[in-house]
Amino acid sequence: MTEEVCPGDGGCSQGFQGGTLTGRAATGVTVSYYQPGEYQRVINKRNPLSPIDYMPSDTVNVAGHPLRYQAALAFWRFVDAAAASGVATTVVSGFRSYASQASLFQNYVAIYGQEQADTISARPGYSEHQSGLAVDIGNPSAVCGLQECFASTAAGQFAAAHAHEFGFVIRYPAGMSYWTGYAYEPWHLRYVGRDVAMDMRNRGVSTLEQYYGYPPAPTY
Template identity: 75%
Template sequence: MDGSCTQNFQGGSKTWQPATGVTVTYSQAGEYQRVINKRNPLSPIDYAPSDLVNVGGRYLRYQMALAFWQFADAASASGIPVTVVSGFRSYVDQASLYNSYVALYGQASADTISARAGFSEHQSGLAVDIGNPDGGCGLQECFATTPAGRFAASRAHEFGFIVRYPDGLTSWTG
């Protein structure tokens, strides 16, 4: 193993070499470089950003909105419409969503499909779920096979985005 990282997508893959000597710093929730996942909560746990802007009826932090609009413009120029499916969710909204999954599927399953309140990237205002304007394959694995999904897989990095949950890496991504 050479330490490189590969992300596969339909039509190819991207491989890169991670930087050496990088230290992850757990900073305040309002900062842009923040690891938020099932093991690293926001601090404060009920954090809400102050710079949210409306993007198609969903809210993103201002800098995230600018990046999304550039991404959407590039997709549109390629004949591929995209839309925001989900953006900022408050602590209360995330708790409600998680609890609805617990009620439907049980806690073990809910933990595989939703973050608990205070542990969601969406609460930072820096996470965006994208989709097709027609709603097809929204928040489903089949999205990767749509033109918008393929565009995101091949070009999202140009706008500062990552595909957060690449296929086959659940043990790594959580």
């Protein structure tokens, strides 16, 4: 149903009616069947990945960072549109495994302590990055990288104005940490598909928790 992509990570992926076929020299062909609602799953401090060490099987490399195939296709369109508007973007982070999230979180705990670490990083099994559907973007100059002021940069402004057109939401909006459990992250884009992202924008609903009727998830 969608084009075959071979992004230089030793394999190729292509969408069919039922999901995604991913072929790699090392592992052969993996069939990842589409599960209704899987791209819209709410992942937060009250709703971990299931299983807790979930690992997507249909990731492809986007500028060296894995994303699930459908999210990657959408992200490439977003990047192309930004470039056509004169806005260059970079990828700072994509899929992170349970193990890599565990070490990232432990680093934050060592620096800031557990309480502060919980406000800026997810515990392993609770990160959207582990779903393969979240991507952190940046500017080529790295100005305001992973900082709130990213919102006022060219890439940040383009994302705020257009991410929904490509199926992404800014998952942790300003002033919504009571719902999402996280401070404002204007660089963190979550793929939910174009229908949902557009509908959320049209209805003025900014969090997945509110859109799907989940209770707030300020803490674990």
